[in-house]
Amino acid sequence: MLYLLGVLIVVIGVGASIALHEIGHLVPAKxxxxxxxxxxxxxxxTLWSTTRGETEYGIKAIPLGGYIRMIGMFPPRPGAGLRVSSTGRFTQLRDEARDQSLSEIQPGDEERVFYKLSVPQKVAIMSGGPLMNLLIAAAVFTGLFTLHGIVVNTPTLSSVSACVDLAAAGRSSATECTPAMPKAPANEAGLLPGDDIVSINGVALDSWDDARALIRDNAGKPITIVLRRGGVTETVTATPMAVQLPIYDEFGTPLKNDDGSVKTELAGFLGAAGTPKSVKQPLTAVPGLLGSQIAQTAGVVLHIPQKMVGVAKAAFGGQERDLNGPVSVVGVGRVAGEVASDEAFGDTSDKALILVSLLGSLNLALFVFNMIPLLPLDGGHIAGALWEGIKRRSFKVAxxxxxxxxxxxxxxPLAYAVASLLIVMSALLMYADIVNPIRLRG
Incomplete structure (x- = not known):
């Protein structure tokens, strides 16, 4: 039941996001x-519809998007009074699209067509949908950042390993040591849980991530650690052990070789960990944090073509799915179901936060994806309107x-090619999300 509840929450959230996206187009159009x-x-x-005024509002069977239909999307062909025979397939496609668009224009609609709008008006209508998704995401993440906070690994040690299991590529063991396992460098230096690490090699630390980077860069080299214990400042020396450690991308995901194994590099290992802590953020920090979220989402979206190779290998070759790779609506639903039903994700409030964050991330993805300047996406229409403005301005100057x-x-023709590619990618993603879904826990 909890699994189905998680899926239902996301389905409703996705539906609401799509509906609001289309309202973002509808309101400025009207x-x-x-x-x-x-x-x-x-x-x-169509599952349900009702007509209010001149607009039919409805819900259709396949919840993979939405649309508003505006009359006069395409201008008449040049020399509209002359009927010229089409000689090519692409020309025929353009003529058919124009004819379909113009056939919807009724008496009195001559000045109510999209193509006669000014450039700013066209941009406002076509950007309204993506901006609505951005607004939803901003509201969600502002609440999360300011009311709940973000998890920061502080420089306060939460654990110090007793020894290092070299056979496990540097993974340490705090409780089950054997005579063959060397002492962890942190243990050797006398570090203890609860120590506040102030600096390493004179570099002040804001988080344990800062410490980790310095430790990895000093494999086999002594480092000077300034710590605070019980209100007293001490200085100790430790030598990070040189071991093979995973290499991570900018999103924190381990990179993999062609055979599916994790890429590693020789790096420093100390055998200590910082303390995770949720820190509430001020409103002034929200723009920067939201900007980082957008940049991270854009990085994922822009790498979708190459990530689809990994999706295909996972779907047909059984390789592990990339946690930061693309997913379909099916995949989002499965992740939501897993979060809602698995006690490992915390209590009800913890799960609710994860699901809300998931919907916020989904809206960010919708914003970034729809702003790609290719038809039939909103960004393609925006690019067309901007090109119209540039062309008209240059003609006026000349x-x-x-x-x-x-x-x-x-x-x-490009729009049809892009649409066909999107259909193929969506089908592949849905298949992969069924046969080999992303799992947050192994």
């Missing part, structure tokens, strides 16, 4: 006078007549 015949959440057969709206139909 504000600028464009006639909007349809507002739909989902694709495929003393040439207004070139009119940019003919976006010229980009339809």
């Amino acid at each position: 504000k600028f006078g464009v006639r909007v015949p349809q507002y739909m959440v989902g694709f495929g057969p 003393g040439k007549p207004d070139p009119g709206p940019v003919d976006v139909t010229k980009a339809l």
